[in-house]
Amino acid sequence: MTIQAKKHFGQNFIKDPGLIQKIVNLIPSSPEPGLVIEIGPGKGALTRELIKRFPQVVAIEIDSDLADYLATTIDSPKLEIINEDVLEINFEQLIQKYGKPNQPVYLISNLPYYITSPILFQVFANSQIFHKAIFMMQQEVAQRLTAEKNEHNYNNLSVVASFFGDKRYEFLVKSHYFQPQPKVDSAVISLTFKNDFLQKVTNPDLFVAFVRQLFNNRRKTILNNLGTYLGDKQKAKLVLEQVKIDPQKRPENLGLTEFLEIFELLDS
Numbered sequence: 001m002t003i004q005a006k007k008h009f010g011q012n013f014i015k016d017p018g019l020i021q022k023i024v025n026l027i028p029s030s031p032e033p034g035l036v037i038e039i040g041p042g043k044g045a046l047t048r049e050l051i052k053r054f055p056q057v058v059a060i061e062i063d064s065d066l067a068d069y070l071a072t073t074i075d076s077p078k079l080e081i082i083n084e085d086v087l088e089i090n091f092e093q094l095i096q097k098y099g100k101p102n103q104p105v106y107l108i109s110n111l112p113y114y115i116t117s118p119i120l121f122q123v124f125a126n127s128q129i130f131h132k133a134i135f136m137m138q139q140e141v142a143q144r145l146t147a148e149k150n151e152h153n154y155n156n157l158s159v160v161a162s163f164f165g166d167k168r169y170e171f172l173v174k175s176h177y178f179q180p181q182p183k184v185d186s187a188v189i190s191l192t193f194k195n196d197f198l199q200k201v202t203n204p205d206l207f208v209a210f211v212r213q214l215f216n217n218r219r220k221t222i223l224n225n226l227g228t229y230l231g232d233k234q235k236a237k238l239v240l241e242q243v244k245i246d247p248q249k250r251p252e253n254l255g256l257t258e259f260l261e262i263f264e265l266l267d268s
């Protein structure tokens with residue numbers, strides 16, 4: 001069966017066996033092999049390797065041609081193919097259905113690039129139910145996500161990713177590894193989820209929105225950005241004084257702890 005890549009679904013397939021191994025190796029198989037959820041299995045490049053190593057793989061694919069192709073070419077009781085839009089998936093219910101109690105849950109994807117951000121934020125919103133995510137994305141986004149303060153790519157995504165877990169830039173994947181070949185290179189990142197920071201705020205969604213707004217105008221000082229957020233520059237000045245943050249700094253000069261300090265003060 002010939003499968004033509006559909007551009008509107010962000011289909012760029014990989015087939016290099018070395019690359020596939022390298023990506024799948026990032027999922028730990030100890031202390032116990034967990035439930036693996038793959039977003040966008042495509043023609044099954046990663047999926048075939050995953051079912052060799054893990055007891056249960058759930059693959060969510062929006063394209064029914066590909067879902068049918070997978071169902072007819074992979075015959076394994078370990079694989080569950082779900083023909084749906086990942087953004088419509090209720091991960092909690094999915095894990096209840098396919099996982100075992102207390103089993104670690106891993107996410108893996110060569111992400112459909114057109115919805116990288118919505119998927120990332122959907123995953124963040126469910127971070128407590130996942131152990132680790134291995135995601136391939138455009139290199140520029142990977143650099144932003146894994147950047148640290150004062151680095152030139154640092155933005156709200158960098159802060160939010162650190163809030164939800166330990167992030168790591170794993171490796172670069174040149175564009176020629178994909179079929180069809182995209183215009184830009186990609187990179188694989190990993191995120192190991194943690195609850196440490198989550199416990200500090202009552203509403204993580206509000207924190208995510210707060211950080212986003214504080215980066216609204218990167219060139220302006222934190223005083224200006226916070227003033228706009230609060231609609232009150234004087235109050236912003238007092239808040240920054242209380243948490244001992246230099247009001248002349250820019251958002252890119254503040255680390256996660258500093259954003260949390262400001263937010264916690266406003267939250268209390």
Ligand SMILES: C[S@@+](CC[C@H](N)C(=O)[O-])C[C@H]1O[C@@H](n2cnc3c(N)ncnc32)[C@H](O)[C@@H]1O
Pocket residue numbers: 009010011012013014015039040041042043044045046060061062063066084085086087109110111112113115
């Ligand atoms: C970059 S391709 C990766 C394919 C395959 N995993 C590989 O590495 O060769 C992205 C895959 O995500 C699928 N996809 C796109 N949008 C999706 C969505 N909203 N929900 C689920 N899958 C989606 C595409 O159809 C495609 O199979």
